[in-house]
Amino acid sequence: PPSLFLGGILSLIYIALWQLLMCAAVPITESSGDPDLIQFKWKNKEFVARMKVEITDLKELMRTDLNLGTDNQLLFMQGFLGIEQVDHSHCQIATCNMGGCFKQLRVGLQTYYGYLSHIKQILPKYADRLASLQLDTSNLATNIQLQMEESSLPVVTYPQTENQPTFLQVQREIGSYLVLRKFMMFMDIITRALNHCIV
Secondary structure: OHHHHHHHHHHHHHHHHHHHHHHHHOOOOOOOOOHHHHHHHHHHHHHHHHHHHHHHHHHHHHHHHHOOOOHHHHHHHHHHHOOOOOOOHHHOOOOOOHHHHHHHHHHHHHHHHHHHHHHHHHOHHHHHHHHHHHHHHHHHHHHHHHHHHHOOOOOOOOOOOOOOOHHHHHOHHHHHHHHHHHHHHHHHHHHHHHHHHOO
């Protein structure tokens, strides 16, 4: 009879919907990505967190020792000196371009490595701390490069520039402090990029 046929169809639909709902209720695993890539993410997030402590301690020491101005004065000087953040546009797009993002992170780390070299000459009092921070910066850049090679992403090596940035010639102490301030922000960018690109 038609009613029996209709009842059978409704039963099949009910079973199909129930199975669909059960599947949807299954918890999603934390990551469906490459386990090595996930390990790289967490290891380097911890590394970045340690570097941020180093940068914070050095910034606070410099600000006390050098008797720098107020936050508003420092922000004005940052704009006046034209101290911009390094390019990280590939890390900001909705669907992460991991190759482009990682390349920009490496270039940014190389740029800050160079800045730290100049600051070390300008402010020799902090040379040991700066050398330690440089070493960590170099190691982080190497970690990213090795992961790019492991993931078969194109790796391009850029020559280091040796010219001292203009802002470090004009305002040596404030410029040095502001570079560290920007470097701290770049560490946050790296953390966000690791979260964004590796899921």
